[in-house]
Amino acid sequence: MEIKLFCPATIANLSCGFDVMGLCLDGVGDEMIIRKSDLKGIRITKIEGADLPLETEKNVAGVAGLALLNELDLDFGFEIEIYKKIKAGSGIGSSSASAAGAVFGINELAGKPFTRKELVQFAMQGEVLASGSAHADNVAPALCGGFTIVRSSNSLDIIRIESPNELYATVIHPQIELKTSEMRAVLQPMVSLKSAITQWGNVGGLVAGLYTSDYDLIGRSLHDDIVEPLRGKFIPHFDQVKQAALNSGALGSGISGSGPSIFALSRGIENANKVAEAMRNIFNGTEIPYEIHVSKINAEGVKII
Numbered sequence: 001m002e003i004k005l006f007c008p009a010t011i012a013n014l015s016c017g018f019d020v021m022g023l024c025l026d027g028v029g030d031e032m033i034i035r036k037s038d039l040k041g042i043r044i045t046k047i048e049g050a051d052l053p054l055e056t057e058k059n060v061a062g063v064a065g066l067a068l069l070n071e072l073d074l075d076f077g078f079e080i081e082i083y084k085k086i087k088a089g090s091g092i093g094s095s096s097a098s099a100a101g102a103v104f105g106i107n108e109l110a111g112k113p114f115t116r117k118e119l120v121q122f123a124m125q126g127e128v129l130a131s132g133s134a135h136a137d138n139v140a141p142a143l144c145g146g147f148t149i150v151r152s153s154n155s156l157d158i159i160r161i162e163s164p165n166e167l168y169a170t171v172i173h174p175q176i177e178l179k180t181s182e183m184r185a186v187l188q189p190m191v192s193l194k195s196a197i198t199q200w201g202n203v204g205g206l207v208a209g210l211y212t213s214d215y216d217l218i219g220r221s222l223h224d225d226i227v228e229p230l231r232g233k234f235i236p237h238f239d240q241v242k243q244a245a246l247n248s249g250a251l252g253s254g255i256s257g258s259g260p261s262i263f264a265l266s267r268g269i270e271n272a273n274k275v276a277e278a279m280r281n282i283f284n285g286t287e288i289p290y291e292i293h294v295s296k297i298n299a300e301g302v303k304i305i
């Protein structure tokens with residue numbers, strides 16, 4: 001009748017994979033309760049931790065859930081309670097955690113008619129509401145866990161790829177809000193052939209590095225020639241934080257999603273903690289409050305707790 005979920009935060013883009021690559025975090029995420037109800041449709045009955053609309057059609061979880069419900073012939077409905085821990089506009093997939101949680105929970109209570117991958121198409125409708133664009137690089141890892149590639153968002157070809165065991169993410173979230181829609185508006189519609197060649201070389205290198213547990217190759221591939229140069233300037237101390245992460249042993253570092261969070265990947269938890277310390281030191285010298293997370297890659301994705 002009722003399930004409680006952990007809805008994980010995610011890091012999208014991973015430097016070279018704009019709108020295509022993402023990974024799922026552990027220990028950082030929202031909680032949600034989804035309950036069957038005699039009334040058809042979806043009602044959001046409670047939201048704690050954020051000032052978000054309760055109206056189903058204006059809420060990311062509501063819209064994603066309705067997209068799924070339209071495909072099902074059910075004689076009952078659902079109530080949703082959302083306990084937000086991930087702040088909106090943080091760059092670690094706040095809206096996708098809500099959308100992924102809603103479709104996963106409803107699917108479970110409806111008898112699992114869809115696979116996790118198939119649920120991505122419905123969760124994406126939440127991203128459309130939140131940012132005006134149908135990208136799946138946050139919802140895919142939130143639903144499927146691990147690293148994911150959205151090979152095509154038209155035919156929704158989602159590939160879940162293996163990653164080495166010792167890979168850890170460090171994410172620092174300076175407490176300012178950057179709207180994804182605004183951070184997409186600063187991008188250029190055209191890229192040069194030279195930048196494109198560099199970028200797809202890095203995407204190939206990153207995927208190969210993840211499959212073969214080649215940490216150096218992963219590090220060499222975590223570069224973004226196209227989006228980071230245009231967005232980095234909106235993130236306070238971005239260059240310093242990135243440099244501090246690299247100096248303290250991170251394999252690579254970049255903007256998490258559309259920012260302002262900054263991520264780094266490291267080999268082993270000790271290195272990831274050292275990177276956290278280095279990132280913290282930069283922000284400790286400023287007035288800007290921040291949150292920092294060190295996380296293993298979450299292989300499972302959204303789950304029942």
Ligand code: HSE
Pocket residue numbers: 012013018019020131135137138180183184257258
């Ligand atoms: N790929 C998206 C972007 C992720 O960078 O705009 C944020 O939702």
